[in-house]
Amino acid sequence: MLGYIAALPLLYVFVYLPISNSYFGTSPRPQGQHVAILNSSLIADDVPLSCPHHSYNTHILSQEPLIVYIENFLSSDESKHLIEISQDKFAPSTVSTGAETSIQKDIRHSEVALIDRDDVVRCIEHRARDFQGWRPDIHIERLRTQRYGEGGHYVHHYDWSGASREADRVSTFMVYVDAQCEGGGTEFPRLPMPDTRKGRWCDFLECEEENDDAEEAKKTKMGITFKPIKGNAVYWENMRPDGRGYEETWHAGLPVKLGSKIGLNIWSWGPSRRR
Ligand SMILES: O=C(O)CCC(=O)C(=O)O
Ligand SMILES: [Fe+2]
Numbered sequence: 001m002l003g004y005i006a007a008l009p010l011l012y013v014f015v016y017l018p019i020s021n022s023y024f025g026t027s028p029r030p031q032g033q034h035v036a037i038l039n040s041s042l043i044a045d046d047v048p049l050s051c052p053h054h055s056y057n058t059h060i061l062s063q064e065p066l067i068v069y070i071e072n073f074l075s076s077d078e079s080k081h082l083i084e085i086s087q088d089k090f091a092p093s094t095v096s097t098g099a100e101t102s103i104q105k106d107i108r109h110s111e112v113a114l115i116d117r118d119d120v121v122r123c124i125e126h127r128a129r130d131f132q133g134w135r136p137d138i139h140i141e142r143l144r145t146q147r148y149g150e151g152g153h154y155v156h157h158y159d160w161s162g163a164s165r166e167a168d169r170v171s172t173f174m175v176y177v178d179a180q181c182e183g184g185g186t187e188f189p190r191l192p193m194p195d196t197r198k199g200r201w202c203d204f205l206e207c208e209e210e211n212d213d214a215e216e217a218k219k220t221k222m223g224i225t226f227k228p229i230k231g232n233a234v235y236w237e238n239m240r241p242d243g244r245g246y247e248e249t250w251h252a253g254l255p256v257k258l259g260s261k262i263g264l265n266i267w268s269w270g271p272s273r274r275r
Contacts, residue, residue: 042269043117043125043140051123059204061194061224065246066237069204069226070131070173073233074124074264079177081120083262086145089113093146093154098163107155110148110253117142128173128266131235138170138270145177146263148184154253156189159267160238160245165274170239172249173266179228183257186226186234190248193221204229225254228261243273 057071074082090111094101115121125140132138159172174186185206194201201207206225226234236249253263 041114041142043142049119049122049126051126054123054127059199059201061201062191062248065240065248066235067191068235070233070235071204072231073127073173073175074177074231076231078120078124079231082115082124082145082177082264085115085118085121086113086147086262089115090145090147098161108153110146110152110154113145113147115143115145124264124266128268131173132171132268135270138268141169141265141267141269144265146265148181148253148256148261148263150256150258150260152184152253152261153255156187156250156252158238158245158249158251160249162245162274164272166272167269168239168245168272168274169267170270171235171237171268173233173235173264174226175233175264175266176228176230176261177264178260178262179230181228181256181259181261183255184228184261185254186228186251187223187254188225188249188251189223190250191222191224193224204232228263239270239273241273 054075056073059069059071061067061069090113092103092105093108093110093112095104095108117125121143125143128140129135129138160169162168193205196202196205196207204226206227208221236246238245238249240246253261
């Protein structure tokens, strides 16, 4: 059972084709190399772009699957800009089962804006590709902001689709662009709580009160919730090396109880290793 995923770009034009010499002229390429054919919802390699210096802090939550918390992924000017360019584009979010795409507010209650690729946005795309080591085999899906009002939420789901043998969403950046809200955390019920005595996890995760019972405190607790903190991001890898999705990445956008939250989805597509 795949469950619901955020509406997918048109897959049929994003097919990883084995490169053949006849298609690409005479220069021979090694067998097994692949190339993506892109449509307007996936971003092709770009002309070089000069981006202002930007720095962020990283905190590794897990190595397998790789999950990294990124402080200051966006500057406050970038967040402001993303909010501005999204305003007149927000439309009700959809969910997709693979075959069908529909609005289902019991599953996903929010609005999404497919944003234009101006220079600020392209520098954010560059940052996301740079973070992933400029992997030549991945392509970023057109960026979308997502706005949740009171009661807005997204039930537990995977970001990977499993729908195509050729390509999948190999990684996710969940970026908090605005977070003037109560509630609205991003919950991963299948991830264990890290040792909160090490690192600054309670700055970023919902933490329980200190437990005086030493035995109780030692037990590993399952389930973590990232607080929505403006400018910060959670990065995770969706796919195992064998091509299956990581079940640990099952996650939800918890209901916003008060106020509103704006997220930014950065999804990278890469060749599927499924057989
Ligand atoms: O808003 C969140 O916290 C999660 C959003 C999400 O999982 C998604 O858009 O795929
Ligand atoms: Fe998600």
